[in-house]
Amino acid sequence: MTSVAPSNADLAVDPVPAGGGPEAPRRLRLNVRQSGIYFAFAAIVVLFTILTGGDLLAPQNISNIVVQNSYILILAIGMILVIIAGHIDLSVGSIVAASGAFAAVMMVNHGWPWPVALIATLIIGGLIGAWQGYWVAYFGIPAFIVTLAGMLLFRAVTLTVLGNRGIGPFPDQVRTLANGFSEGYLGNIGLGPLGGADLLSLLVGVVAVGAIAVTQWRARSARLRYEQQVEALPVFVAKIALAALVIMFVVIQLARFKNLPWVLVLLAALVIGYSLLTNRAVFGRQIYAVGGNLQAATLSGVKVKSVIFWIFVNMGVLAALAGIIFAGRLNQANPTAGDQFELDAIAAAFIGGAAVQGGVGKVVGAITGGLIMGVINNGMSLIGAQTESVMFVKGAVLLAAVAFDVWTKRRAGAAR
Incomplete structure (x- = not known):
């Protein structure tokens, strides 16, 4: 197997010339496309820290930002893989709602042990992802259409399962996973x-x-x-x-x-695992290959259909996990759960550096994008901004992020 060389660093200097000659002058260069998101995040945090008089960085508020955005960050991890492969998933909000409904029925109505119900819910999420992955990968229907249909289908399933009413409360262990803290x-x-x-x-x-x-x-x-x-x-x-x-x-x-939120521990494990998958594993490299150049990936022997199928299965599992976290946080499965979650997850991926055409993106970038959205929500809430103002700012940030991506690509193409 051919080794894959690591990518260039965000900050780079001109290399030392080969041949043992004298070292060339070192000139610091900044990769704006890869590092810009982190500077933007820092600027947003500083801005809202000033506007809120320091309340943004108060211990309780930092904990609130993590807990309140945990399910969006989980979705963003799966969404970044889908977008890297050149696709989109509009159904994750409905899958979140359906997963919470299934978990509630199993745990609350039928008294299943919470670990068994948790595993069963994740399996159901995987099956939902497999259903959509089949139509996209093997039947050739665009992911936009398949997942748009899924958004309607699984919202209908949620309403059917719940009977248009909430079901709760959840077991203490599930609530602890969503809202609890380490001792x-x-x-x-x-x-x-x-x-x-x-x-x-x-x-x-x-x-x-x-x-x-x-x-x-x-x-x-x-x-x-x-x-x-x-x-x-x-x-x-x-x-x-x-x-x-x-x-x-x-x-x-x-x-x-109150110490580390358990959901933060879960998020850290997911970020580490998926970062290793995308950077070290063959399957991760195949995702980038499929999104970067589909024809070249096919000619190189990548099983393109299998890769696409499994990224949707993975998205379904993570959406189910986010559904359990969200339902546990509310202590109730609700028919309206997950409303517009897909938009927040997609926005997190694009703000975090994913390319519209696919082939580009990082898990850490998606998490950063999700945190930017969370800080904007939290900061504007602290200063008493109206809902329409929050939506306006979030939309402007998303547009600016995508425009910045397009601009850097054109600039790089012109440089060549």
């Missing part, structure tokens, strides 16, 4: 003017920072072995230090409130 297993320690925080949560943050540093160092070393461009060492260290500062700030704020 202070190692005790509370003092942080001076910041107050106290759970030691275990802080250790989790330290481990996360260490893992990021090691991973990035190994990636940088790999690029050097492939004689690719890499950032200067001071720049690399500054990036890691900045990431560590952000992570530890968020962890400390969460630890000061």
